[in-house]
Amino acid sequence: MNGGPSGFNNAPVTRAFVIACALFTVFFGIQGRFNKLGLSYQDIFQNFRLWRLIVSGFAFSSAPELMFGLYLLYYFRVFERQIGSNKYSVFILFSITVSFLFEVLTLALLKDPAMKLTSGPYGLIFASFVPFYFDIPVSTRFRVFGVHFSDKSFIYLAGLQVLLISSLNRSLLPGMCGILAGSLYRPNFFRIRKAKFPEFITSFFSRLSLPSMGNPPAAPSRNVLGSIPSHAGRQAESNYPLPVPSTIEPPEDSIAMLVSMGFDRNSARQALVQARNDINAATNILLEAQPPLT
Numbered sequence: 001m002n003g004g005p006s007g008f009n010n011a012p013v014t015r016a017f018v019i020a021c022a023l024f025t026v027f028f029g030i031q032g033r034f035n036k037l038g039l040s041y042q043d044i045f046q047n048f049r050l051w052r053l054i055v056s057g058f059a060f061s062s063a064p065e066l067m068f069g070l071y072l073l074y075y076f077r078v079f080e081r082q083i084g085s086n087k088y089s090v091f092i093l094f095s096i097t098v099s100f101l102f103e104v105l106t107l108a109l110l111k112d113p114a115m116k117l118t119s120g121p122y123g124l125i126f127a128s129f130v131p132f133y134f135d136i137p138v139s140t141r142f143r144v145f146g147v148h149f150s151d152k153s154f155i156y157l158a159g160l161q162v163l164l165i166s167s168l169n170r171s172l173l174p175g176m177c178g179i180l181a182g183s184l185y186r187p188n189f190f191r192i193r194k195a196k197f198p199e200f201i202t203s204f205f206s207r208l209s210l211p212s213m214g215n216p217p218a219a220p221s222r223n224v225l226g227s228i229p230s231h232a233g234r235q236a237e238s239n240y241p242l243p244v245p246s247t248i249e250p251p252e253d254s255i256a257m258l259v260s261m262g263f264d265r266n267s268a269r270q271a272l273v274q275a276r277n278d279i280n281a282a283t284n285i286l287l288e289a290q291p292p293l294t
Contacts, residue, residue: 008077010080010081010085010257010279010280011077011080011081011085012085012202012205012206013080013085013088013089013092013202013205014073014074014076014077014080014088015077015205016205017073017092017121017124018070018073018074020058021058021059021060021066021069021070021073021120021121022066022070024055024058024059025058025059025060025063025066027059028055028059029063034061034062037052037055037056037059037061037118037119038052038056038061038116038117038118038119038170039052039053039056039103039104039107039116039117039119040107040113040115040116040117041107041108041110041111041112041113041115042113044104044107044108045107045108052119053100053104055119056100056117056119056120057096057100057121057123058120058121059119059120060119060120061118061119061120061166061170062165062166064165065118065120065162065165065166066120068158068161068162068165069120069121069125069162071158072125072128072155072158072159072162073121073124073125075155076125076128076132078136078260078261079091079128079131081257081261081283082135082261082262082283083193084196084280085202085205086196086197086198086199086201086202087193087194087195087196089196089197089201089202089205090192090195090196090197091127091185092124094181094185094192095123095124095127095128095178095181095182095185096121096123096124096181097123098123098177098180098181098184098185099122099123099124099126099127099174099177099178099180099181100123100177102177102180102181103117103173103174103177106173106177115169116170117170117171117173117174118166118170118171118174120174122162122171122174122175122177122178123174123177123178123181124178125159125162125175125178126159126174126175126176126177126178126179126182127178127179127181127182127185128182129156129159129178129179129182130179130182130183130185130186131182131186132152132155134186135262136152136262137262138150138151138152139151159175162175163175248273248276248277250268250269250272250273250277251277254272254277254279254282255268255269255272257279258271258272258279258282258283258286261283263286267286267289268282268286271283271285271286271289
């Protein structure tokens with residue numbers, strides 16, 4: 001199982017978020033200020049260092065956390081491809097905000113000066129495990145020493161590794177708050193899943209981020225009539241019309257992208273044919289064909 005075709009095609013918001021996390025983490029790492037990251041009761045309620053709320057949403061507390069965290073963010077780009085960048089931006093904002101609210105509320109209730117939470121976009125990462133559990137199907141199953149695994153097990157293990165790197169007493173609460181935020185987003189309270197940012201915001205992210213590696217542009221078609229002048233060529237084409245091409249077979253990478261979103265392969269192929277290989281239009285066709293959520 002993978003997150004679809006490699007790269008950040010059709011995932012500009014994820015690309016911008018990954019770049020921001022890497023830059024924030026590297027910046028604090030170069031300055032040797034990893035130990036100053038994270039939330040604590042004293043920082044929020046006594047010293048009023050509210051800037052840490054913003055920094056903690058992007059900067060990881062260590063390089064190993066950065067490595068596994070960016071891997072998970074990169075994999076979860078499949079959800080941006082599935083629901084679109086405008087709605088995925090709302091999911092990011094909702095997950096981070098709600099998880100931070102739960103973290104701050106917990107710190108206020110416990111009032112433990114020795115308690116310091118780890119830093120990083122744990123809210124978004126672990127909120128993404130909720131749709132990952134419910135919406136991403138298992139494609140392969142296997143056994144290792146009698147223990148059953150699936151292709152989704154590697155993603156769960158990566159999430160567990162993120163928690164263990166920073167010690168559970170610092171990372172468990174942010175992870176649980178993220179899962180709770182994802183659980184609140186899924187039931188569509190107040191129709192939050194229908195909300196989306198304006199188009200110009202995601203267009204801004206597309207221009208802001210580094211360009212993705214896409215398919216190379218198609219080579220210009222040659223005149224099959226060789227050196228015949230254009231006027232004569234058009235006359236010859238009118239005398240001998242070319243046959244109308246049959247249905248173009250959808251590219252394999254487009255089918256793989258839709259399959260990675262959880263759609264059936266045959267349905268994905270038919271949707272691409274109907275949409276003339278437009279991946280966004282095919283996604284809308286498949287989503288509209290699904291029964292409404294209750």
